[in-house]
Amino acid sequence: MGKFGGVQTRLILLVVIVLIPLMTLQAYRFETQLNQRIEAEMAASEEIAKAISKSFLNFLDTIWSGQTIIGKTLLLHPEWTEKEIGDYLQSLKVDKSIISTYSWIRPDGKVIATTQQSLRGLTVQRGYIDRIVRGEDRVVSPLVERPSDGLITVPVAKGIRQNGQLIGILVAAVDTSRLEEVFPLPRIGTMRKFGLVDSSGQLVFRVGTQLTDEQRKFPPDSPIWKALQGEIVKTMKRTSYVDGVVRFGIDYPIKEIGWECFVITSYDDALAPYWASVRRDILVFLLVCIVSLLAAALLGRKILRPVMAVKEAAKQIKHGNLNARTRIQGRDELSSTAELFDQMIDRVQVRLTQAENLLTVGEMAASITHEVRNPMTAVRGFIQLLKQQKNDPAAERYFDIIIEELDRANQIIGNFLVLAKTSTSDGQSGHLNEILLNIQPMIHALSNLKGIHTVYKLDESVSPVRININEIKQVIINLTRNAVEAMDKNGTLTIETYNAGDCAKLIVSDTGCGIPRDKLDRLFQSFFTTKTDGTGLGLTICKTIVEKYDGNITVESEEGKGTTFTVTFPVAAASSHFSQKG
Structure with a gap:
């Protein structure tokens, strides 16, 4: 009875444990659907913002193209007086046009001719003039209020140059109250609002809204400031400071001119289909919970089995039983993890066996070497x-x-x-370049015997490393001898040093026959050799010496092309760079 009670308690706990995540999952699903709906609306808003930005840029391109033609005309008539230029500009102006004013301005800012008589003869100090003088060809200015009548305009300027010299600046003042004419309003819909913000952060216009001076200014926490810096900003919830309506929206940078376009959407209009869907989903939530509970019970059993097997195997290994395995097989992630655990333990066991064998060889070598050397x-x-x-x-x-x-x-x-000699050594501070230059005659002697060309690429700033100089000489000579023996006449031996972060690297590469891929993994094993007369100890010794000083050695090879050995040492604590002379 006690056992049954325990099982019953576990089942009740399982129901509670599973039910709470399911309820959370359902709430999360509702939130995810809401976010997906908003993301879909935002994606549509982003496409609209791109279309608005493109329409505005096309509009500006039309103005600049017209200014180019006007500029060419003025250059063809250098004899025209200021009045004749003004008459020409006046002839271009169309009544009720979105372009309120045309002006011809000298590089020093003086207005030579204009369709707005109150500006004639004035010297204009504007940022867009300075930008044209500094070399920009086309500039869109932030908002400017016309002094004569308070009209808010956007100056669009183009520098007119002849033979590379700035002759003058053509400025077309765009009436912001008529900017809606530029954009395809029918495809935008009624639940969205959009607008443009200039490079200074002023609201140029907002569709369907008559703006006051205060409404053109944005608060410091507004997302428009990030958009003006080139970032696409998506806001899940914002309250409009113009009309107080809660909306979500996107601020899209118009990087070509340093402006931004925003598109905002009403929550109530956009999310009405979503709320209908939520009400329907709540009705079937209970059925989903029951099915989920059954699935969770089965899934829990499947999950716990490999986890517990791994835990038990790890416990046995901890107590010294290296033969412990999970014996779990399957295609799911946890079963695969258990199989990988077994494979890892197999490899560890092989490595331990190899280490024990190598230790045995070392101990045997140490014990018999002196006894054999004396009679020899x-x-x-x-x-x-x-x-x-x-x-x-x-x-x-x-x-x-x-x-x-x-x-x-x-x-x-x-x-x-x-x-x-497997113990570590403190060594001494030494430079790889100095060691290489010291044994350079020996390397040349090895390479000259077979007609091998030797190339040195020694970084003068390579840092010192903590090593035993004589042992590192043995490493370099072993690697260079192997490289020379792998090459035929006219091969190339390349020796290179350089810094890589907090390490110094030594590269020895050849253009020899290369090493078969199936032999690379065994290359540093004791008594393994690819030579007919080798002992199989040279590279093992190199690896032993390098690892004594916290370094590592790796090899890359391609048959028919050559082999490259890379030796890496940590940089010594005190570094005084070695400079190679000559």
């Missing part, structure tokens, strides 16, 4: 004495072979000693 040294010495006492040329050749093989065995023993 004695044998080599006696053979040299016998060689000196024997004058037989054939015997001398045999003695030479014996000595060479003893030296080779001694080298292999030395390699084992390097592998046996």
Whole structure:
């Protein structure tokens, strides 16, 4: 009974646990649908804003094209007086046109001729004139109030140049009260409002609204300021300071002229279909909850099984049982994670086995090296004495072979000693460039024997690193010898150093035969070699030495093209840059 009670309690808890997220999910769904509806309206508003911006830019292009023609006419008639220029401009003005005034202004700002007589002879100090003088060709000015009658206009200016020299400035003043004529109002609809804001943050016009001077100014927290900086701003809820209506909207930058266009939409008009949908969805919410509970119960069981298996396996591994596995298989994400966990433990076990084997080899090498070297040294010495006492040329050749093989065995023993020294070392501060220049003759000797061309690309500012100089020499010589042996005559050996963040890098690359892809992963394993006469210890020693100083070594190779080894060391704490002379 107690067990049944426990199960019943768990089921009740499961119902509660699942029901609360479902209710939250339903609320989230309603909110998501609301946001999607708003996003759809905003997407439509953005397209409208693009169309409005394009229409306005086309309108400006029409004005500038006309100004270009007017400018060419004025340049063809340099003999015209100011009055004749004014008459010409007056002849272009159409009654009740959206262009209220045409003006011809000198580069110093003096109005030479205009269709607005009150401006003639005045010197105009406007920012758009300065911009034309500084080299801009076409400029749209912020709002300007005409002194004679208070008309709010937008000056559209174009510099007229001849042979690169500014002759004058043509200005067309656009009447803002008639800007609605420029835009395709039928496709915008009645529930949306739109308008333009100039580069100074003043409201140029808003469709269907007669604006006062105060209504043209925006508060500091208005989204128009971000849009004027080039950012598309979407506002989910804003209260219009013009009419107090709550709307959502978009502010779209017109980057070509530094203005912005806004499109705002009434909440009530846009969201009426959504609220009808919400009322319908609430009616079926109970049925959805029941189905969701059943699905959640099944899903919970499926989720818990691999999670608990991973937990149990991890607990056993923690206590030393490296053979513990989840044994979970499946196509879902959690089952795949459990399989990956098993694969990870398999790899760790392989790595531990390899590490133990390498440690065993190192310990064996350390224990037998000194015992083997002493008799070998004695044998080599006696053979040299016998060689000196024997004058037989054939015997001398045999003695030479014996000595060479003893030296080779001694080298292999030395390699084992390097592998046996696994402790880290503080090393000393040294420069890769200095080490390379120090062993440059040895590198040249290796490459010259096979007719290999050597290229050095040493960064003069490469930082010092903390290393053991003699050991790093061994690394470089091993890598360069491998590169030379991999190339035929006329190959190229490239050695490069440079800084990469807080690390210094050494690159050794060749143009040799390359390494097969299936052998790259095993390249740094002990006793693995691609050479017929190799010991398989050279790259293992290089890796051991580099990692002693917190560095790493990697290899990239492509068959038929060559191989590149990259050695990376952390930069030493105190850095005094080495400068390469010559």
